[in-house]
Amino acid sequence: MVSTLIYSVPFGCSFAAIVALEWSGLPYRLARVEARDPASKQHPAFLAINPLSQTPALLTHPGAPLLESMAILLHIAARAPHSGLGFAQGTPACDRLNSVLSFLHTSFHAAFMPAFQAARAADGDARAVVWREMAVEKVNQGLAHLERLLAGRAWLASDTAPTIADAYLAATARWAEPLRLARLADYPHVARVLAALEDDPGVRFAHAIEDGLPATSRGGFHGHVALDQLAAPAS
Numbered sequence: 001m002v003s004t005l006i007y008s009v010p011f012g013c014s015f016a017a018i019v020a021l022e023w024s025g026l027p028y029r030l031a032r033v034e035a036r037d038p039a040s041k042q043h044p045a046f047l048a049i050n051p052l053s054q055t056p057a058l059l060t061h062p063g064a065p066l067l068e069s070m071a072i073l074l075h076i077a078a079r080a081p082h083s084g085l086g087f088a089q090g091t092p093a094c095d096r097l098n099s100v101l102s103f104l105h106t107s108f109h110a111a112f113m114p115a116f117q118a119a120r121a122a123d124g125d126a127r128a129v130v131w132r133e134m135a136v137e138k139v140n141q142g143l144a145h146l147e148r149l150l151a152g153r154a155w156l157a158s159d160t161a162p163t164i165a166d167a168y169l170a171a172t173a174r175w176a177e178p179l180r181l182a183r184l185a186d187y188p189h190v191a192r193v194l195a196a197l198e199d200d201p202g203v204r205f206a207h208a209i210e211d212g213l214p215a216t217s218r219g220g221f222h223g224h225v226a227l228d229q230l231a232a233p234a235s
């Protein structure tokens with residue numbers, strides 16, 4: 001079954017799911033949401049799939065939406081059991097993966113939200129200063145924790161190959177410098193892993209997709225689908 005991932009630009013955390021799909025070798029299509037274009041972000045077919053208007057959303061089958069990054073990444077890993085993207089539940093490796101993923105999602109991703117809020121604030125909105133201060137503190141705390149997790153390890157949850165946790169790290173840590181929240185050079189283990197990820201064909205593919213450039217898939221990508229063509233969820 002060819003699944004369809006709805007991703008958004010610019011800089012969506014849905015980047016992680018593109019990378020994971022590419023690493024998995026599973027067949028998939030992509031549907032693009034332009035987050036700064038209301039016609040795209042509020043497209044009725046997208047809202048029918050996710051009324052929150054958030055990405056990622058994965059149609060595992062036509063009309064069968066799966067929402068939330070964690071659920072989507074774990075679904076991809078489970079559907080590609082020999083990819084090394086995830087591990088069997090209940091094993092120590094899976095416990096570490098689940099723990100790292102939860103941290104990345106509930107603490108690290110969340111740490112950036114006040115900075116995005118500040119970036120959208122009207123000129124002169126005094127709250128923006130406070131929001132940015134919150135983001136600087138929390139993002140640096142998050143990077144310091146990731147630095148500890150990565151000391152002496154090749155990847156966040158594996159020593160042999162990247163997992164879905166590294167895909168999510170690539171999607172989120174890239175926000176720190178453009179938003180001027182932290183310097184990655186202060187976190188050498190994080191910087192090392194991010195540099196390795198930037199060199200990875202799946203990550204390069206996801207960047208090319210986001211940037212609208214020709215993208216070379218390892219084979220799973222079956223092209224884009226227009227939002228109009230998305231199947232409505234079965235009621």
Ligand SMILES: N[C@@H](CCC(=O)N[C@@H](CS)C(=O)NCC(=O)O)C(=O)O
Pocket residue numbers: 008011012013014052053054055056067068069070105
């Ligand atoms: N809990 C959701 C949050 C996803 C999320 O925040 N996505 C952002 C892009 S990084 C988005 O779609 N934001 C648009 C909005 O909230 O209106 C998940 O983890 O999938």
